[in-house]
Amino acid sequence: MSIFADLTEKPWLTPGLGVERPERSTAAVGLGVFLGVVTVLFSLLTLAYLMRMGVHGPVIDEGGHDWRPVTEPPLLWFNTGVLILTSLAWHGAQLVARRGEMTALRAWLIAVGALTLIFLIGQIIVWRQLQAAGYFMSIRPGLCGIDWSTADQPLHHFLTGNPAVAFFYVITALHGLHLLGGLLFWGRATVGAFEGEGSALLAPRIGLCARYWHFLLLVWLMMFGLFLMT
């Protein structure tokens, strides 16, 4: 392993230039580090979710007695499908970008943008469906007036104030925000494709965007699985 070779070098013994290493793409390394940060973020959310459910040892009865499973709206399956299609569309864009087929690339990029927007709108509709079904984040009016409608309901109302729903909102919101951030880079690539930038310049950028979307799909599948199992 070269990392061990690097870290066990005795630098005082070897003055001179050393051996050159093949260059890596800086943007790719940057993305890799960032994905590490996002992984930690969602892992911690998952752990918090499980701990709040009460699955940490002997305190199940104390911690999690107000946790009630949520019936996921069927629309979530549709949204998941859309996100999978988005990843496939990125894959398509990647293939044509490498071959330099600019017209096809533009079509794929528009497809990506449209599918991502459909996913995000779908998630917002899921939120509204949950709310319509009586799943609120809290059992009391918050400071900014969220959920005033539940203020007069009794504390033991079986659907209100469910931490599972609160986690659902937080996790989907953070995931959606990451997708929105990705759309910035999608926008730059798309503008580039329409202004006729060369595919040599575009292909690596599209590759990185695709990697980011695949990663967010993976995160989503993990989180969706977590919601379904609990």
Next chain:
Amino acid sequence: MATVTLADDLKPLHHPKTFIGKYVWSQDHKVIAIQYSLTAIGIGVVALVLSALMRLQLGFPDTFHFIQPENYLQYVTMHGMIMVVYLLTALLLGGFGNYLIPLMVGARDMVFPFVNMLSYWVYLLAVLVLVAGFFVPGGPSGAGWTLYPPQAILEGTPGHHWGIITMLVSLALFIVGFTMGGLNYVVTVLQARAKGMTLMRMPCSVWGIFVASIMALLAFPALFVASVMMLLDRVAGTSFFMPAIVSMGQQLGYQGGSPILFQHLFWFFGHPEVYIVALPAFGIVSDLIAVHARKNIFGYRMMVWAIVIIGALSFFVWAHHMYVSGMNPYFGFFFATSTLIIAIPTAIKVYNWLLTLYRGDIHLRVPMLFAIAFLFTFIHGGLTGLFLGNVSVDVPLSDTFFVVGHFHMVMGVSPILVIFGAIYHWYPKITGRMWNETLGKIHFWITFLGVYAVYLPMHYLGVLGVPRRYYALGETAFIPPSAHIANEVITVAALIVFAAQMLFFYNMIVSLFQGPKADPNPWGATTLEWQTPDTPPRHGNWGPKLPVVYRWAYDYSVPGAPRDFIPQNEPPSDGVRHHPT
């Protein structure tokens, strides 16, 4: 096997022409570093004033009527949060990280200059939101810097209306800003090193900042999650952390939340944070000692490995902050063990610093004085850490002034002493001027002896059982009159140290205009930042050609060499015998 990466010498630098482009919306890492440092020091002075106010109250209770109990708690909270996050983290990583990484690894700038600029402006916004807490109705939060729920957002805690909201929003912003900066520090080290700069040829400073940045990227998300969830508990009425609770005779609309969950998230960030502050200080102090003792750092590889190992281990000790929170005793056993294991790589570092000094050609200039002072305070703080790391000793000492004395010694005073040393050390490169040596020495001696006068007695107070965070001790049987005298003495010492810092600011500001012109390499250092064609370095750092690195960072007093140091970018010559180790 030695390997190198080629720095990108072909990418054109963005050269702004206007004043605003050069100094305000600047993408130059050196300007961003100075922006970060000045902002961090500015907010740090606010925290310093708060500590002076706290000391006035503790030393002379019933004297200052403008300090009410709730004000005192607000001072405690803001002082702690500002010092740990907004001063130390921002100054060591945002300030020194930004300035030193590209210069020390031989790069023209950070790899993502625009994101780097954005990082500073988001940090500034975070600071402004934090400061806004002083002006909102009810004032800033008084929940203690750990912000434990449920009390942090309950009535009765100062600032539970708005102060806690500005605090949590500010923390979330800080983390977003830091992530942008941290990406730059890590990727620049990985990708932009000059030709010949292998990982093991990097100076310890870069290693410390590099590993601390990786840790911060992994640890801050925990604080982010905790902040966002607590913000929702406060603003949207969720029950992530809030249990069912009766407050002021009223049943609140919370149920089932877990305060312990918050503590886990907070300390999963909070403990690595200690090392996020300490590792850059470790790295910098290694370089200060090597340069001013004219010796190669003893056990360079061990020093680097120790930094990496401490960084990794520090993610497995967080619950030693929670011994009294109600934990399964077996967890206490695990966390006490992992805590004590960290002492091993840390002790390796301390021995290696001492062995570097041993028979060195020591020049007791101001940066070196601060570096040696760091050894005292760090060993001191580290040893009291061994007490607190053991569950059975921690339980009686928990929440006493012993803890205050311990963590101020180990992660307050120690990094600050290194920061002073580092500022004196790199000031000639940053500004092109020398500071006044006599003023610097007076500043050093008052600060060093002063902090001992402040924090050493606190340990005794803690053993007596004097609790921390109390506005006033009042009439208590177990606290003898001598404790009150100790508190007065501590306050007087703290005010003297406080005043001595004005000498530092005076020295730095006046020298900026009247200091003698500095030599480009006044200390005879080997590392690349001293070999720039201009002092202070211009935008792009290296003129037309990037430096090429031929050797490690510690070729001091090499037998047969014409000078007692060989710069890293000097090609090898025949007459020089290399270190016999």
